[in-house]
Amino acid sequence: MNKDYDVIIIGAGPGGIFSAFELKDSGLKVAVFEAGNELSKRKCTIDGKKVKNCINCKTGSIMSGFGGAGAFSDGKYNITNDFGGSLYEHIGRETALELMKYVDGINVRHGGEGTKLYSTSGSKFNKICMQNKLKLLNASVRHLGTDINYKVLENLYNELKEKVDFYFNTPVKEIKKTDDGFIVNADKEYSSRYCIVSVGRSGSKWMEKISHELNIPTTSSRVDIGVRVELDAHIFEHLTDELYESKIVYRTEKFEDNVRTFCMNPRGIVVTENTNGIVTVNGHSFESEEKKTGNTNFALLVSKHFSEPFKDSNGYGESIARLSNMLGGGVIVQRFGDLVRGRRSTEKRIEEGTVIPTLKATPGDLSLVLPKRILDGIIEMIYALDKVAPGTANDDTLLYGVEVKFYNMEVETDNNLETVNKGMFVIGDGSGVTHSLSHASASGVYVARYIMKQVALSK
Numbered sequence: 001m002n003k004d005y006d007v008i009i010i011g012a013g014p015g016g017i018f019s020a021f022e023l024k025d026s027g028l029k030v031a032v033f034e035a036g037n038e039l040s041k042r043k044c045t046i047d048g049k050k051v052k053n054c055i056n057c058k059t060g061s062i063m064s065g066f067g068g069a070g071a072f073s074d075g076k077y078n079i080t081n082d083f084g085g086s087l088y089e090h091i092g093r094e095t096a097l098e099l100m101k102y103v104d105g106i107n108v109r110h111g112g113e114g115t116k117l118y119s120t121s122g123s124k125f126n127k128i129c130m131q132n133k134l135k136l137l138n139a140s141v142r143h144l145g146t147d148i149n150y151k152v153l154e155n156l157y158n159e160l161k162e163k164v165d166f167y168f169n170t171p172v173k174e175i176k177k178t179d180d181g182f183i184v185n186a187d188k189e190y191s192s193r194y195c196i197v198s199v200g201r202s203g204s205k206w207m208e209k210i211s212h213e214l215n216i217p218t219t220s221s222r223v224d225i226g227v228r229v230e231l232d233a234h235i236f237e238h239l240t241d242e243l244y245e246s247k248i249v250y251r252t253e254k255f256e257d258n259v260r261t262f263c264m265n266p267r268g269i270v271v272t273e274n275t276n277g278i279v280t281v282n283g284h285s286f287e288s289e290e291k292k293t294g295n296t297n298f299a300l301l302v303s304k305h306f307s308e309p310f311k312d313s314n315g316y317g318e319s320i321a322r323l324s325n326m327l328g329g330g331v332i333v334q335r336f337g338d339l340v341r342g343r344r345s346t347e348k349r350i351e352e353g354t355v356i357p358t359l360k361a362t363p364g365d366l367s368l369v370l371p372k373r374i375l376d377g378i379i380e381m382i383y384a385l386d387k388v389a390p391g392t393a394n395d396d397t398l399l400y401g402v403e404v405k406f407y408n409m410e411v412e413t414d415n416n417l418e419t420v421n422k423g424m425f426v427i428g429d430g431s432g433v434t435h436s437l438s439h440a441s442a443s444g445v446y447v448a449r450y451i452m453k454q455v456a457l458s459k
């Protein structure tokens with residue numbers, strides 16, 4: 001029976017985009033279904049000036065549409081197996097790195113030329129961190145910046161739309177397995193031989209439903225909880241000028257938990273993020289000079305891994321975020337000096353401080369929100385960081401809470417990211433295997449190439 005498409009891709013985030021990009025000249029008929037808008041119609045209201053916080057738009061432009069959750073991101077493509085996902089566990093370390101570099105090449109040729117590639121390799125900070133019980137993770141980082149990242153996506157879309165059918169504002173409701181392929185139910189039914197599911201974090205609930213319907217096993221056990229630190233950019237500039245984003249891990253003395261820096265935004269802004277009505281904190285930075293601020297921000301996160309019988313790791317993270325929303329009406333901000341003195345911050349104390357907050361948050365007391373074990377770990381790490389970046393533990397350093405990094409459940413796939421339903425692949429953050437732009441994109445390329453090989457073999 002003739003099918004509508006050879007390959008249907010669900011989700012136009014980095015995973016789906018790079019699958020489509022790899023398939024576009026294969027001669028295969030490819031369609032992409034996306035719940036959100038095309039790029040030019042995605043408008044995030046946060047501009048860092050008039051609108052600093054997420055106002056929970058109806059369209060959910062931050063997470064959905066061409067470009068996925070990455071469209072308005074800082075566009076930091078980390079080329080590494082040390083963080084950003086465990087794709088290497090499926091496809092091997094070498095292949096994973098090769099594909100991340102391949103993606104980087106495509107980005108550079110589509111508007112990213114001239115952007116900087118930072119690297120930890122040979123950095124003096126490896127030794128300085130080691131001497132202070134910190135570990136600098138190994139990575140090369142292409143920093144596109146929010147503005148160039150958008151331009152790259154625009155260029156990729158212009159090339160793709162000539163060869164691939166896009167269905168925007170068309171969420172897929174259901175996938176049915178047939179004898180020789182799949183029926184994808186969106187605005188109507190479409191048939192295909194192969195199906196690539198790349199629905200990211202915003203599609204996690206749907207992914208859970210589909211996995212259940214198609215008998216695909218899943219597991220969920222991790223959530224990262226912490227705060228966003230904001231300080232004068234000078235304090236971290238020796239690190240950020242050389243490395244841009246330094247991923248540093250500290251093992252706490254008290255509980256032997258790992259605390260890590262995450263999503264560093266030199267001269268950036270702190271923003272809020274609204275996921276299903278729960279307000280958490282995040283950060284942005286900009287490539288263009290006029291949007292830069294005098295502050296640097298980064299998250300300090302503690303990973304919580306739960307074992308049986310507890311299964312709802314994301315629910316645990318949500319409950320803590322809800323508690324901060326209950327006390328602060330949103331995000332809470334506290335001076336580090338107030339936290340260690342065991343007192344809440346007030347408008348007056350924040351105003352008198354030397355760090356001017358880039359986010360309007362409610363002054364309060366994070367010790368009423370974060371579990372002691374997590375808070376102790378964060379405080380220990382701030383003192384450890386103070387040794388490599390003196391001034392981190394200043395009284396006026398601001399801590400915003402809470403930052404929660406939710407992880408998708410892991411969907412069971414084989415080493416080729418293929419599910420028990422042959423021909424159906426789950427890639428990107430929706431698979432639970434990746435948590436980053438570069439890993440998600442690389443997983444898209446890998447599966448596209450694998451499908452092309454299968455098609456060639458079947459001829």
Ligand SMILES: Cc1cc2nc3c(=O)[nH]c(=O)nc-3n(C[C@H](O)[C@H](O)[C@H](O)COP(=O)(O)OP(=O)(O)OC[C@H]3O[C@@H](n4cnc5c(N)ncnc54)[C@H](O)[C@@H]3O)c2cc1C
Pocket residue numbers: 010011012013014015016033034035036062063064065066067068069070071072073074075076077078084170171172173198199200201202203206282427428429430434435436437438440441
């Ligand atoms: C504010 C922010 C900043 C970030 N900054 C960085 C960064 O600098 N570096 C980095 O490595 N990572 C960053 N990330 C994470 C990064 O964006 C993700 O890891 C990446 O986008 C994952 O790609 P993906 O394709 O798997 O999923 P997504 O990008 O989430 O895309 C999934 C797409 O699927 C669509 N979809 C969902 N369900 C359906 C359905 N049923 N039918 C049709 N379509 C559906 C969604 O609308 C979405 O467009 C950031 C994330 C955010 C939110």
